[in-house]
Amino acid sequence: MNYSDPSIVAxxxxxxxxxxxxxxxxxxxxxxxxxxxxxxxxxxxxxxxxNGAGKSTLMKILGGVTRPDTGTITVDGVTxxxxxxxxxxxxxxxxxxxxxxxxxxxxxxxxxxxxxxxLRAGPLKLVxxxxxxxxxxPLLKRVGANFSADTPVSALSxxxxxxxxxxxxxxxxxxxxxxxxxTSSLPIAETDKLLGVIKALKADGISVIFISHRLHEVxxxxxxVVVLRDGMLAGTLPKSAINHDQMVKLMIGRMLKxxxxxxxxxxxxxxxxxxxxxxxxxxxxxxxxxxxxxxxxILGLAGLVGSGRTELARVLFGINRSxxxxxxxxxxxxxxxxxxxxxxxxxxxxxxxxxxxxxxxxLSIAQNISLPNLPAHSRRSLVSASAEAATxxxxxxxxxxxxxxxxxxxxxxxxxxxQKVVLxxxxxxxxxxxxxxxxTxxxxxxxKAEIYGLMRALADAGVAVLMISSDMEEVIGVSDRIxxxxxxxxxxxxxxxRFSQENVLLLAVGKQPK
Amino acid sequence: MxxxxxxxxxxxxxxxxxxxxxxxxxxxxxxxANTSNLIGLFGILSIGQAFxxxxxxxxxxxxxxxxxxxxxxxxxxxxxxxxxPLAFVLIIALxxxxxxMHGWLITRLKLQPFVVTLCGLLIYRxxxxxxxxxxxxxxxxxxxxxxxxxxxxGRSWGVPNSFIALIVIAVxxxxxxxxxxFGRYLYAIGKNEEAAKYSGIRTGRxxxxxxxxxxxxxxxxxxxxxxYTRSISPASHGQFYELYAIAAAVLGGFSLRGGExxxxxxxxxxxxxxxxxxxxxxxxxxxxxxxxxxxGVILIGVLVDQQWGVFxxxxxxxxxxRKGVAGAAAE
Numbered sequence: 051m052n053y054s055d056p057s058i059v060a061x062x063x064x065x066x067x068x069x070x071x072x073x074x075x076x077x078x079x080x081x082x083x084x085x086x087x088x089x090x091x092x093x094x095x096x097x098x099x100x101n102g103a104g105k106s107t108l109m110k111i112l113g114g115v116t117r118p119d120t121g122t123i124t125v126d127g128v129t130x131x132x133x134x135x136x137x138x139x140x141x142x143x144x145x146x147x148x149x150x151x152x153x154x155x156x157x158x159x160x161x162x163x164x165x166x167x168x169l170r171a172g173p174l175k176l177v178x179x180x181x182x183x184x185x186x187x188p189l190l191k192r193v194g195a196n197f198s199a200d201t202p203v204s205a206l207s208x209x210x211x212x213x214x215x216x217x218x219x220x221x222x223x224x225x226x227x228x229x230x231x232x233t234s235s236l237p238i239a240e241t242d243k244l245l246g247v248i249k250a251l252k253a254d255g256i257s258v259i260f261i262s263h264r265l266h267e268v269x270x271x272x273x274x275v276v277v278l279r280d281g282m283l284a285g286t287l288p289k290s291a292i293n294h295d296q297m298v299k300l301m302i303g304r305m306l307k308x309x310x311x312x313x314x315x316x317x318x319x320x321x322x323x324x325x326x327x328x329x330x331x332x333x334x335x336x337x338x339x340x341x342x343x344x345x346x347x348i349l350g351l352a353g354l355v356g357s358g359r360t361e362l363a364r365v366l367f368g369i370n371r372s373x374x375x376x377x378x379x380x381x382x383x384x385x386x387x388x389x390x391x392x393x394x395x396x397x398x399x400x401x402x403x404x405x406x407x408x409x410x411x412x413l414s415i416a417q418n419i420s421l422p423n424l425p426a427h428s429r430r431s432l433v434s435a436s437a438e439a440a441t442x443x444x445x446x447x448x449x450x451x452x453x454x455x456x457x458x459x460x461x462x463x464x465x466x467x468x469q470k471v472v473l474x475x476x477x478x479x480x481x482x483x484x485x486x487x488x489x490t491x492x493x494x495x496x497x498k499a500e501i502y503g504l505m506r507a508l509a510d511a512g513v514a515v516l517m518i519s520s521d522m523e524e525v526i527g528v529s530d531r532i533x534x535x536x537x538x539x540x541x542x543x544x545x546x547x548r549f550s551q552e553n554v555l556l557l558a559v560g561k562q563p564k
Numbered sequence: 565m566x567x568x569x570x571x572x573x574x575x576x577x578x579x580x581x582x583x584x585x586x587x588x589x590x591x592x593x594x595x596x597a598n599t600s601n602l603i604g605l606f607g608i609l610s611i612g613q614a615f616x617x618x619x620x621x622x623x624x625x626x627x628x629x630x631x632x633x634x635x636x637x638x639x640x641x642x643x644x645x646x647x648x649p650l651a652f653v654l655i656i657a658l659x660x661x662x663x664x665m666h667g668w669l670i671t672r673l674k675l676q677p678f679v680v681t682l683c684g685l686l687i688y689r690x691x692x693x694x695x696x697x698x699x700x701x702x703x704x705x706x707x708x709x710x711x712x713x714x715x716x717x718g719r720s721w722g723v724p725n726s727f728i729a730l731i732v733i734a735v736x737x738x739x740x741x742x743x744x745x746f747g748r749y750l751y752a753i754g755k756n757e758e759a760a761k762y763s764g765i766r767t768g769r770x771x772x773x774x775x776x777x778x779x780x781x782x783x784x785x786x787x788x789x790x791x792y793t794r795s796i797s798p799a800s801h802g803q804f805y806e807l808y809a810i811a812a813a814v815l816g817g818f819s820l821r822g823g824e825x826x827x828x829x830x831x832x833x834x835x836x837x838x839x840x841x842x843x844x845x846x847x848x849x850x851x852x853x854x855x856x857x858x859x860g861v862i863l864i865g866v867l868v869d870q871q872w873g874v875f876x877x878x879x880x881x882x883x884x885x886r887k888g889v890a891g892a893a894a895e
Contacts, residue, residue, distance in 0.1 A: 410755050
């Protein structure tokens with residue numbers, strides 16, 4: 051451990067937790083590579099890094115869900131090669147996840163002591179409700195809760211629910227509380243409350259690891275910041291050196307790698323195809339979004355996870371309703387009441403979750419491709435198998451879908467080929483606006499390059515392409531323009547001459563680009 | 565015909581052969597005609613249920629609808645002396661309305677099919693009993709409707725017309741379910757409603773249409789049942805018929821999760837159920853055991869089918885592993 055800051059080395063406290071040389075690989079990916087860090091009692095560590103930097107893997111290792119390949123974890127003076135879930139809980143590590151794990155139908159006290167309820171004497175072992183509440187009350191007081199132990203969880207706000215999670219952590223005498231993106235779905239006033247709770251934990255000598263994309267919050271509460279990049283420790287910042295620019299610099303810190311890029315645009319962008327004005331999504335009902343997508347361009351939509359991009363895509367495709375605002379397609383007003391309306395107008399979506407919403411795994415390739423346009427593949431309302439097969443054969447050849455035949459069940463294909471089937475069903479129709487949400491997630495490099503090529507071909511044919519992606523290199527390599535979302539709003543639009551990872555990241559955290 | 569359907573057909577033939585050997589009366593024309601009449605009545609009902617189950621829904625009010633619409637039909641023609649074709653059209657329209665209402669509650673107001681149709685089950689039977697003041701709806705002495713009686717309870721070339729009606733309906737519905745655009749949508753929605761929606765299908769309308777089809781076929785069978793029994797006491801008429809219909813679909817290879825099953829399957833399921841009923845009568849099994857026999861056979865049938873699937877999956881995996889090992893060794 052060689053931290054550059056002398057004040058930390060000089061600290062007399064023994065660390066509660068230290069990781070030393072932790073490495074974890076998954077097939078084809080090194081998720082963590084020789085990562086070391088330590089956490090002292092009562093210390094608040096801000097853990098930051100881009101999507102995919104290795105934060106989730108680190109959490110899984112600390113939670114005992116997965117074992118590192120090499121390296122050691124020392125908790126409270128005891129060194130382990132890897133934790134089990136029981137060992138993790140037993141040594142006082144508690145998690146508060148982004149998605150809360152509360153039973154909404156139970157009250158606060160029942161949630162805090164779930165599975166550990168105080169019981170009444172007697173053969174029936176009934177739950178002692180009075181004692182349950184009495185035990186919960188002081189815990190709630192410690193986290194500064196302004197609600198009582200018998201409030202149903204469903205009546206609490208998100209921040210209050212997080213307080214319950216933290217109270218639950220305190221109830222098992224947690225010594226390290228790990229907060230994973232706790233503020234990503236909180237409004238600002240609620241965030242302040244949560245940051246207050248973190249300070250209260252610190253005052254009690256409990257350590258906190260605070261994972262967040264919201265750098266200004268990290269700035270406010272962290273005693274030390276640990277930056278992860280590509281599974282490695284990119285650097286640590288002592289309290290005095292914590293500032294926005296330093297964090298961003300460490301998060302990026304590398305040159306653009308050599309990679310497959312989509313070809314340059316062969317044509318100047320055309321007129322505005324889809325224009326949205328002041329639409330608001332359910333995720334951020336108080337933030338209006340304005341956005342124009344032009345014919346012939348690939349507009350990259352960047353932003354951190356939870357910034358509202360997928361919500362926007364779902365509204366543009368008519369799956370979710372927008373709160374107010376208006377849509378225009380080629381200058382004409384558009385009403386989007388359902389996905390069927392969007393499809394009828396040539397607005398297509400390649401959704402983020404391929405297996406749940408992109409395709410029907412049980413149907414054949416041909417049946418998937420014809421599904422959105424079945425009436426065109428039928429005569430007198432009867433499906434024409436030969437027309438279906440003909441369309442599918444053409445798409446199979448055009449897109450290079452690797453499958454024994456178009457009658458093959460889609461579920462048996464690889465991720466890349468499944469994604470091509472999703473694309474094929476829309477390409478077989480006449481797209482005007484093509485929205486792709488994380489189009490290359492979980493897809494191997496070869497298929498990625500093919501999908502980039504297809505997107506460029508579409509744009510060159512005059513289609514307006516909107517690509518949502520969390521892969522920074524992809525956004526910069528493929529897009530003609532980049533719009534960045536931050537907390538439900540477009541925080542800025544970059545033209546090609548201002549493309550840089552730093553600029554995208556600055557906009558993504560709500561700062562102005564350079 | 566799928567392998568599943570073929571297995572069911574073989575089962576029907578084997579059971580039939582065994583019953584015929586033990587009691588040759590099974591093959592008497594009068595017994596066959598009676599059984600095929602019942603197959604006709606229950607078959608029409610079950611096809612309607614099948615359309616709902618394919619979407620992942622369920623229709624529990626079928627038996628009560630048979631009671632209510634049957635009561636109304638007899639009341640219309642016997643008491644109110646309505647022309648029977650008019651009464652017929654009215655009853656079918658009522659069935660469609662009930663289906664539309666259920667579909668609307670389920671797709672627009674997002675209520676669970678089980679809840680909506682369970683309430684229907686209670687409501688329609690209550691209304692039917694109230695309508696007749698808990699009495700019996702029947703024809704007065706000497707009342708005759710020759711054409712209607714011929715079409716519903718009569719025979720052509722010794723075959724009950726209700727059975728012929730089932731065959732005609734089955735052929736039409738087979739085309740709708742297995743060949744039409746609408747049928748494809750039904751399967752797609754049953755397999756994965758979200759993905760169907762993301763393909764631009766108006767899933768709400770399609771599901772609603774399935775409930776309307778179920779309502780219409782139920783109304784039609786209600787008329788057949790009414791003309792078969794000729795007198796209806798609404799407290800018991802049609803009781804448990806929804807379960808016969810669901811059982812036929814399940815036996816026929818339908819998954820209650822939706823997206824699976826064939827028209828031939830539900831037909832064969834109906835045939836097997838009626839064959840079992842007949843078996844209970846002919847083999848001198850106490851008729852109080854009727855339901856127990858049905859339940860037992862369905863349980864065994866579903867169990868065998870499921871275990872067979874597990875066995876085949878395991879064998880496939882073993883083969884793949886063996887191939888993989890051999891491949892690795894070759895390298």
